[in-house]
Amino acid sequence: MDSLSTTLAALADPTRRAILARLASGPATVKELSAPLPISGPAVTKHLRVLERAGLIARSRRAQWRPCTLEAGPLKEVAEWAEGYREFWDASFDRLDDYLQTLQRKGRGHDDEK
């Protein structure tokens, strides 16, 4: 699988995104990451393996408690890919804006008729 697909698949899970959000406030051990999650330890380990394979987290090999850290590189790739479509969501807001202006003009038209 290409790296962007691997990243997007890893991110397509609310628990894995919650783990990344937790790591945004600093490195954490598996125990610390598991504490607030309503899932089993082995389930957390499985999610961490998916995130690690996608290069979204790194686990220290040296320290015995092996803290996890956030690796934001793949998230940059996701942001850049999605930003490539910005003109399309801007365009739909422009269309909405045009529509609202048309309504306003029509409104003013009615006022003039009074």
Added chain:
Amino acid sequence: MDSLSTTLAALADPTRRAILARLASGPATVKELSAPLPISGPAVTKHLRVLERAGLIARSRRAQWRPCTLEAGPLKEVAEWAEGYREFWDASFDRLDDYLQTLQRKGRGHDDEK
């Protein structure tokens, strides 16, 4: 599944991203979308259904040829989510920058010693 997870799962496939890239240049029929793809018609239809469920494309119900159009709203949600981590990828570039400046300073140090 939450809408962001549905979107990310739909995007985690190079064929589906290729379909969105094609639709960025304008609406297309299923036949037009299938032509450049090395997969069967039913496989294309399946991908379109995933994209449609994620709200990434819309298919006209009126026209008999039912053209597909890009719907960029969910892509905005993806970009905004990923942009929330910008400080982390900027931070890793800052660290690289610091490292390079340290190397440069060390280099200058050696020059002074000459």
